[in-house]
Amino acid sequence: MTQIYDYLVVGAGPAGMAAAIEASHAGLKVLVLDQAAAAGGQIFRNVGHSCAAQEQVLGPDYGLGKPLLQAFMAAPCDYRPLAQVWNIEPHAQGFTVAALIDGLSINFVASDLLIANGAMERPMAVSGWEKPGVMTAGAGQILLKASALVPKQVVLAGSGPLLLLLAHQYRAAGVTITALLDTTPRSNYWRAIPWLIAGLSMPKQLLKGVWLSLVQRIRVPYFTNVADIKIVGHIGAEAVRFTAAGKDYEVPTQLVLLHQGIVAQTQMAQTLACELSWNPVKQCWQIQTTGAGQTSVPGVQVAGDAGAIGGAQLAQLEGRLAAMARIERTGTRSSWAKKMLYQALALRICQLHWARGLVDRLYQPAPWLSTPTGTTLVCRCEQVSAAQITDIAQSGCAGVNQLKAFSRAGMGPCQGRQCGLNLGYLVAQAQGRPMAQVQPLSVRPPLSPINLGQLAQSSDL
Numbered sequence: 163m164t165q166i167y168d169y170l171v172v173g174a175g176p177a178g179m180a181a182a183i184e185a186s187h188a189g190l191k192v193l194v195l196d197q198a199a200a201a202g203g204q205i206f207r208n209v210g211h212s213c214a215a216q217e218q219v220l221g222p223d224y225g226l227g228k229p230l231l232q233a234f235m236a237a238p239c240d241y242r243p244l245a246q247v248w249n250i251e252p253h254a255q256g257f258t259v260a261a262l263i264d265g266l267s268i269n270f271v272a273s274d275l276l277i278a279n280g281a282m283e284r285p286m287a288v289s290g291w292e293k294p295g296v297m298t299a300g301a302g303q304i305l306l307k308a309s310a311l312v313p314k315q316v317v318l319a320g321s322g323p324l325l326l327l328l329a330h331q332y333r334a335a336g337v338t339i340t341a342l343l344d345t346t347p348r349s350n351y352w353r354a355i356p357w358l359i360a361g362l363s364m365p366k367q368l369l370k371g372v373w374l375s376l377v378q379r380i381r382v383p384y385f386t387n388v389a390d391i392k393i394v395g396h397i398g399a400e401a402v403r404f405t406a407a408g409k410d411y412e413v414p415t416q417l418v419l420l421h422q423g424i425v426a427q428t429q430m431a432q433t434l435a436c437e438l439s440w441n442p443v444k445q446c447w448q449i450q451t452t453g454a455g456q457t458s459v460p461g462v463q464v465a466g467d468a469g470a471i472g473g474a475q476l477a478q479l480e481g482r483l484a485a486m487a488r489i490e491r492t493g494t495r496s497s498w499a500k501k502m503l504y505q506a507l508a509l510r511i512c513q514l515h516w517a518r519g520l521v522d523r524l525y526q527p528a529p530w531l532s533t534p535t536g537t538t539l540v541c542r543c544e545q546v547s548a549a550q551i552t553d554i555a556q557s558g559c560a561g562v563n564q565l566k567a568f569s570r571a572g573m574g575p576c577q578g579r580q581c582g583l584n585l586g587y588l589v590a591q592a593q594g595r596p597m598a599q600v601q602p603l604s605v606r607p608p609l610s611p612i613n614l615g616q617l618a619q620s621s622d623l
């Protein structure tokens with residue numbers, strides 16, 4: 163007989179772990195599925211197995227994940243690592259979640275879902291970004307956290323806290339940073355000034371951010387207000403060309419790590435037709451939620467970066483609050499103390515989102531990055547260039563979904579994750595429409611590649 167879980171959590175990052183701890187201790191039958199080999203999510207990736215040298219390089223914040231991880235591993239919930247969720251659909255008793263485990267597709271059934279699958283890096287479609295030797299800063303950090311691998315030499319390009327953090331971690335690991343190309347537009351600093359007051363509500367994080375930024379400017383060849391980045395080379399990356407303060411530069415390198423902030427992964431919620439909205443400050447699509455991460459679909463909640471980018475502390479609080487709301491629906495009468503805790507958590511979450519306003523404005527992507535031109539590939543999977551997309555958009559296609567049918571952009575293995583946002587920006591620009599009016603790419607399973615053999619052998623738990 164199929165086992166039915168009360169609460170299925172996708173993602174064992176800070177949000178998913180906190181939710182599972184709360185819900186399982188309250189007596190709910192909880193299942194956590196995560197595609198990674200160990201729990202921790204992006205920030206605390208591999209924290210349970212890291213060596214002393216890795217921890218020293220990654221800094222003190224990394225170690226803060228250990229107590230959460232220990233509480234999660236001790237919680238009375240089922241946890242399946244290396245379980246990649248590729249489909250979610252409604253079921254008579256809630257939802258069926260299909261995950262690839264050991265090469266087999268297994269269906270799990272749960273009455274309620276918490277989507278806590280985090281964020282991905284915002285694609286940075288510059289000329290040559292498809293070449294071998296070009297990766298994202300997040301990928302570089304994953305190699306460092308998961309396998310203690312670092313390059314000998316690198317050029318870092320883009321904007322955002324993760325880029326500065328990686329520069330700091332790489333320097334601690336002895337990596338030569340040939341150049342750090344900061345694409346943050348000068349106008350962002352002015353726009354962020356009124357939000358300093360919000361940042362001051364979290365003085366420790368603000369000081370850390372300022373310090374990280376200043377140290378890189380002193381210790382690394384640092385270029386500000388960078389634009390027009392091009393990665394050149396016959397096959398792989400051989401050099402980066404760019405302009406800074408009106409001057410042209412070329413820096414030789416065989417490895418470029420790009421980063422332009424992170425955006426919520428909304429695809430899972432989209433398969434369930436949860437409503438989305440465009441966030442003009444964070445410049446990304448977000449799942450619409452009411453209190454405690456409740457989406458527009460009953461029984462489906464979202465927490466952490468998967469809902470709105472906010473960082474690990476916020477993710478953990480949102481996960482806990484979502485679980486508390488789920489527990490309340492079992493009919494258990496909450497104590498007075500629990501009700502007070504719920505209100506306090508909800509208040510703190512609002513405050514942390516407000517404080518995040520400073521980072522969101524300071525690191526908003528430069529407009530030139532959203533609208534690539536000419537032969538720059540926008541869809542790397544299907545090799546569709548910016549010029550081709552703009553031509554189709556100007557000829558009056560209805561939106562990104564029709565553009566996908568006309569050009570194949572968004573049909574490759576990444577299912578539009580890497581090109582979806584830029585397709586939207588290019589349609590918006592060509593047709594003079596605001597992004598909010600350009601619908602996001604629609605999502606269909608499989609959310610990640612699965613072969614026919616695996617599909618044919620799919621089984622219920």
Ligand SMILES: Cc1cc2nc3c(=O)[nH]c(=O)nc-3n(C[C@H](O)[C@H](O)[C@H](O)COP(=O)(O)OP(=O)(O)OC[C@H]3O[C@@H](n4cnc5c(N)ncnc54)[C@H](O)[C@@H]3O)c2cc1C
Binds near residue numbers: 468
């Ligand atoms: C590449 C990257 C690196 C980052 N590094 C840092 C850092 O060093 N410091 C910092 O402060 N912040 C970092 N962040 C920001 C970080 O995402 C948040 O601070 C925090 O980890 C968010 O917690 P979360 O629980 O919402 O999501 P995450 O921590 O992202 O956890 C989501 C979990 O969902 C799992 N998952 C995703 N898709 C699926 C699927 N299809 N099936 C099953 N499981 C799935 C993932 O394996 C992951 O464990 C990073 C973000 C990214 C994208």
